[in-house]
Amino acid sequence: MKLEGLDVFYGDFQALYGVSMEIPKGKIVSIIGANGSGKSTLLNTIMGVNRPKAGTIDFEGKDITRLRTSDIVALGVTISPEGSSVFEDMSIEENLLMGAYLPDPRKRRQENLARVYELFPVLKEKEQQLATFLSGGQRQMLAIARAIMSEPKLLICDEISLGLAPVVVKDIYRKIREINEMGVTILLVEQEVKRSLQSSDFSYVMVKGRVVMQGLSAALPETEVKDAYLGINKYA
Amino acid sequence: MDLFVSAVIQGVLLGGLFAIIGVGLSLVFGIMGLTNIAHGDIMILASFFIMVFSVQMGINLFVALAITIVVMVVIGAAMQKFLINRVITKGAEPALLVTFGISIIIQNILTLIFNADSRIIKGPFSDVNVVSTNWVSISAEYLMNCLVAVGVIIALSLVMKKTYLGRSIRAASSNVTAAEFMGVNTLKTYVYAMCIAVVTSCVAGLLVGQTFVFYPYSGTQYLIIAFGVVVIGGMGSIVGTLLGGLILGVSQLLGALFFGNGYMILIGYIVMLVLLTFRPRGLLSNMARK
Numbered sequence: 001m002k003l004e005g006l007d008v009f010y011g012d013f014q015a016l017y018g019v020s021m022e023i024p025k026g027k028i029v030s031i032i033g034a035n036g037s038g039k040s041t042l043l044n045t046i047m048g049v050n051r052p053k054a055g056t057i058d059f060e061g062k063d064i065t066r067l068r069t070s071d072i073v074a075l076g077v078t079i080s081p082e083g084s085s086v087f088e089d090m091s092i093e094e095n096l097l098m099g100a101y102l103p104d105p106r107k108r109r110q111e112n113l114a115r116v117y118e119l120f121p122v123l124k125e126k127e128q129q130l131a132t133f134l135s136g137g138q139r140q141m142l143a144i145a146r147a148i149m150s151e152p153k154l155l156i157c158d159e160i161s162l163g164l165a166p167v168v169v170k171d172i173y174r175k176i177r178e179i180n181e182m183g184v185t186i187l188l189v190e191q192e193v194k195r196s197l198q199s200s201d202f203s204y205v206m207v208k209g210r211v212v213m214q215g216l217s218a219a220l221p222e223t224e225v226k227d228a229y230l231g232i233n234k235y236a
Numbered sequence: 237m238d239l240f241v242s243a244v245i246q247g248v249l250l251g252g253l254f255a256i257i258g259v260g261l262s263l264v265f266g267i268m269g270l271t272n273i274a275h276g277d278i279m280i281l282a283s284f285f286i287m288v289f290s291v292q293m294g295i296n297l298f299v300a301l302a303i304t305i306v307v308m309v310v311i312g313a314a315m316q317k318f319l320i321n322r323v324i325t326k327g328a329e330p331a332l333l334v335t336f337g338i339s340i341i342i343q344n345i346l347t348l349i350f351n352a353d354s355r356i357i358k359g360p361f362s363d364v365n366v367v368s369t370n371w372v373s374i375s376a377e378y379l380m381n382c383l384v385a386v387g388v389i390i391a392l393s394l395v396m397k398k399t400y401l402g403r404s405i406r407a408a409s410s411n412v413t414a415a416e417f418m419g420v421n422t423l424k425t426y427v428y429a430m431c432i433a434v435v436t437s438c439v440a441g442l443l444v445g446q447t448f449v450f451y452p453y454s455g456t457q458y459l460i461i462a463f464g465v466v467v468i469g470g471m472g473s474i475v476g477t478l479l480g481g482l483i484l485g486v487s488q489l490l491g492a493l494f495f496g497n498g499y500m501i502l503i504g505y506i507v508m509l510v511l512l513t514f515r516p517r518g519l520l521s522n523m524a525r526k
Contacts, residue, residue: 047417049413049416068416068421069413069416069417070416070419070420070421070422071421073416073417073418073419074419078417079417081413081414081417085411085413085414085417086414087406087407087410087411087414088410089406089410090403090406090407090410094403097400097403098403098404098407098415098418098420099418101400101403101404101418101419101420102418102419106400146418150418150419
């Protein structure tokens with residue numbers, strides 16, 4: 001996926017300034033930024049919830065900038081949104097089946113269901129329970145599992161570590177790695193600098209709607225990323 | 237005592253009919269937050285179609301219903317796609333005004349074509365009693381109404397639970413953005429939901445049309461019944477409409493028994509207000525989190 005020169009406004013307020021990024025196939029890319037850095041706006045723009053005033057979004061050679069959300073998803077771009085967006089009054093199983101709504105994954109929903117239950121055994125145990133009774137960590141797992149059910153080519157994970165116990169986060173990141181090894185491109189969006197750098201191939205740092213730093217995750221110095229993230233001196 | 241039992245039985249049977257009158261309104265409200273003011277008129281429009289096909293053209297009643305369903309689904313889908321969907325993303329109020337307009341249009345077109353005369357559809361069970369003793373009698377027509385209504389509502393709730401169509405409707409009711417993230421085109425889902433609501437209204441239109449006389453303006457009266465049912469049962473809950481219908485039906489007939497026929501409707505809505513005092517969202521609402 002390639003983003004080029006995205007400008008996004010909320011009324012008069014400009015939330016993104018010429019954001020350009022590249023998310024190569026098969027890699028894990030992370031976007032690091034504090035609250036209000038424009039991460040969520042960027043994700044919503046990729047998913048067609050917000051419309052950019054300028055710039056283009058290209059996925060596998062196709063311009064998806066003006067497509068409807070459901071059509072973007074149909075091309076293979078899936079988001080695991082923040083945990084609150086599971087379907088509360090549906091069971092775990094029904095939530096997962098909704099993930100396989102599109103025609104192709106729907107044909108393979110039973111295999112995929114078995115696969116995500118293998119990945120997240122706790123979901124299998126609670127298969128028939130309503131999602132509203134799940135804990136925060138379990139919701140996060142459900143959201144990721146539901147996203148995998150759609151057999152995405154690019155999986156976007158929005159703040160999957162937010163509000164979770166460190167053990168759970170570690171576990172979820174291991175799963176993300178496994179999913180990536182199955183050939184799925186991953187876009188991680190996080191506030192946590194260290195974990196993001198450790199678990200991705202390439203990173204972008206965003207401050208106030210701009211990309212201020214980018215590079216191979218292994219090559220980016222953590223302290224500088226933190227300074228940038230906090231908006232210290234030259235990056236402000 | 238006899239009269240009491242009789243009133244309760246008749247109330248339950250009437251309640252089934254009320255439930256199917258309300259279920260489409262509840263479905264549409266549940267998924268798009270839209271109060272469809274034209275709901276009653278759509279049902280009466282279906283009654284007129286069935287009347288024309290069966291009474292005036294002499295087609296078999298069930299074939300007439302089938303043709304009416306096809307015609308009404310086309311009308312309903314067009315109404316949703318070309319009118320309501322254009323404004324629904326701007327909130328529920330503009331869409332409510334659109335349905336208000338549709339209501340007026342339907343009433344006036346019907347009056348133009350059929351005048352303000354009363355009509356009735358002759359059903360196979362008019363004036364037949366299945367049970368007829370000294371203290372209670374059950375008309376075949378009321379029993380039929382109730383059974384058909386309950387059957388349709390059970391079928392509908394199975395569709396909502398077991399099929400991808402139903403699940404996508406529930407997903408869109410629960411969270412529009414998340415549903416889109418699953419690849420559900422929610423605007424199309426709205427069209428499907430409206431079509432399902434229209435089908436239930438066609439069945440309701442047949443049952444109402446062969447039980448009571450109807451006029452081009454009768455829709456409003458049935459909209460009010462549908463409101464009562466849906467408000468008592470809980471907006472958006474399919475099973476709730478069944479419960480709401482039963483409560484409204486029984487309380488109307490008990491009201492008639494104790495206070496006289498003139499108070500029947502009033503008592504029904506007093507019961508509704510009392511229930512709302514204790515359960516402001518209705519008995520089985522699934523909207524608690526909103």
